[in-house]
Amino acid sequence: MTEQESLQLIPAANLAPEGNRLQHLFKKEKIKLYLKKKFPIVQWFPNYSWQFFQCDFIAGMTVAMTVIPQGLAYARIADLPPQFGLYSSFMSPFVYCIFGTSKDITLGPTAIMSLMTTSFCSSSIKNDSTCALILAFVAGFIQLMMGLFHLGFLISFISGPVLSAFTTAAAVTIGFSQVKHIFGLKKIPKDFIHCVYFTFAKLDETNVWDFILGISCIISLYFIKKFRSIDWDDEDEPITFSQKVARKFLWLFGTAANAVVVIVAVSITFAIINIYPDKADFTLTGDIQSGLPPFRLPNFTIKQGNFTQTTGEIFSDIGVGFFIIPLIGIIETMAIGKSFARKNCYKLDATQEFVAMGTANILGSFVSAYPVAGSFSRTAINAQSSVKTPAGGVVTGFVVLVALIVLAPVFKYIPTAALAAIIISAVIQMVDLQIIRKMWNMQKTDLFIYFITLISSFALGIEYGILIGIGISLFPLLYPLSRPNIQIQQSSPPVINLELGLQFPAADYFEDTIIDMLNTTIRAHYLILDCQKIFSLDYTAIKSIEKIIAYLEPHNIYLILVGLKTKEKNKLLEANIPALQFSSSIESAIQQISEENPRIDSEEQAELIINN
Structure with a gap:
C-alpha cells in the first residue's frame, strides 16, 4: 500500500481534532x-522596562508642570470655573494610554477647543457647565463613530489656507480676550469686535497692579522659555557631570516656565x-472647588x-458645534501627531486616533471635562523629555489628581494677570504670517480664501x-x-465627450x-455618447440620460452609449430605459449605424474612424 493510499484510509474522525486545533489557533x-x-497598549506594555518608566516618569512630571497652569487658564477661555481645566486634564491621558498610537501626543484642554467651547456653550446661568459637558459627550461619540466607520477622509476637505486662517484668527481672538485681564478691566464683551472696542475705550480704568504683574509675567515667560532651546555648540566635546546637571536644570527650568511664573506670581502677590x-488690588482667581469631580453621566x-x-x-443652542468641535479636535490632534510621528520615525494609526479621542471625550464628560484635543506645546515638551510610551500621560494624570x-x-x-500672560504667550506662537508670502508667490487664489x-x-x-472658508475652498473643486x-x-x-464624467451635480x-x-x-439621426470617462452613475445622472432619450425619441434621434463600464451598464439596464443602445467602442458604434443605415458609405465610415 502506498503512502498516499494509507492517508486516504485514515478515518475522518481521527483528523477532526487536528483540524479543530488549527482552527482554534487561527x-x-x-x-x-x-x-x-484596537488596544495598542497590548503591543508595548509586555516589553515595558524600568528604563522606559524612568523616561516616562520624568516626561509626565514635566508635562504636568505645564498642564496645571494652562488648564486653569484655558478654563477661563471656556467661560468655566478654573477647576474644570484640571478636570479636563487627567482623564484623557489615562484613556489615551490604552487607545492611542503616538508616544508623544498629550490630550487635554487647548486654547482653540476652549474658545470653541465658549462659542457654542454660552449659558444664561453663570459658571454652568452642562452645555460644555454635553458637547464633550456628543463630540466624543461623533469622533468615535468616525473612527469606527473610517470617516477620517472628511477632514481632507479642509484646505491648508482655511486651517491656517482659522488658527490665526483663533490665536488673535484668544490673545486679545486676555488683554482685559492684563489691564485688569471689567465688563468687557466676549465677541471680538466689541471686545476690541471696549478694551480700548476702558483703558483709563486700568488696574496698575494687574498691569505691572501681567507685563512682567509676559516678559519673564519669553526669556525663561529660551532656556529650553539653548544651543551649547559643543556637541562633539566632552563635558563634565556637573555641566550635564546644570544644562538639564536650565532645560527643565525653561520647560516649566508656566509653573515657575505662576509660583513666583502667587508668592509676590x-x-x-x-x-x-x-x-x-490684584485680581485673583478666587476660590476653587477642591477634590475630585463625581463620576457620572x-x-x-x-x-x-x-429656570x-x-x-x-x-x-438647538449648540447646533453646528456638534460637528465643528469634533472636526477641529481631530484636525488639531492629527496635525500634531503626524508631525511628531514623522520626526521620531514611527507610524500613526489615524483611525485608531479617532477612537482614542472619541473615547477620551466621552469618558471625560463623565468627570466634568469639556472637549479636549492634542496640545502642540505640551506634546513638544513631552517629546523633548524623551518620553518612551503613552504611559507618560498616566504620570501627568496622577499629578493633576494630586493637585486637585x-x-x-x-x-x-x-x-x-499671570494666567492671561500664560495664554498670550502660548497662542502668539500659533500665528503664522509667513504663509501669506508663500501663498502670494505660489497660489494667489489660496490667499483670497x-x-x-x-x-x-x-x-x-x-x-x-x-x-x-470651507465653502469657498470647495467651490473650485465642485464647480468643474x-x-x-x-x-x-x-x-x-x-x-x-464628457471630460469629468457624469455625477448628480452635472x-x-x-x-x-x-x-x-x-x-x-x-x-x-444618431448621437454617440463617449462614456469611457464615466466611472460611476448615480440615480440623478441615470434619470438625466433617460430624459434625454425620451426627448430624442419623438425626433427619431437615437443615442448610443459607448465604452461604458459593465457595472454602470447594469445600472442602466436595471432602470428599464426604452430605446437604450450600447456599444463597446466608437468604431463599433459607427459600424452598427452603417449596417442599420446603408446611406452612410464606406468613405464616410473611414473618415469617422480616423477622426475618432
Missing part, C-alpha cells in the same frame, strides 16, 4: 491581532497683599430655580469663519463637477446642454 491569533489594533493690604437638562432648559433646547486634592486651596491666590476666512472669523465668529466641459465632435454621427447642466445643442447645431 481564531486565537485573529483575536490577538484585533486586540493589538501674597507677600504684597499682606504687606500693603489697603493698597494692593452629564446632565442633559438645566434646572436652577424657576429650566430642556435637552432639545440645549441641542491637595493644592486647590492655593490656586485661589493665582493672579488672573485665507483672507475671506480670516475676516469672516473676526466679523462673525471663528465657528462661522471656518464654515465660510457641476459644469463639466462637454465637447461635441461635429462628425457624422456627432460624438459627445446632471441638469448635461441635460440642458445636449438639448440646446440639438435645437441649434446638431442635425443627425
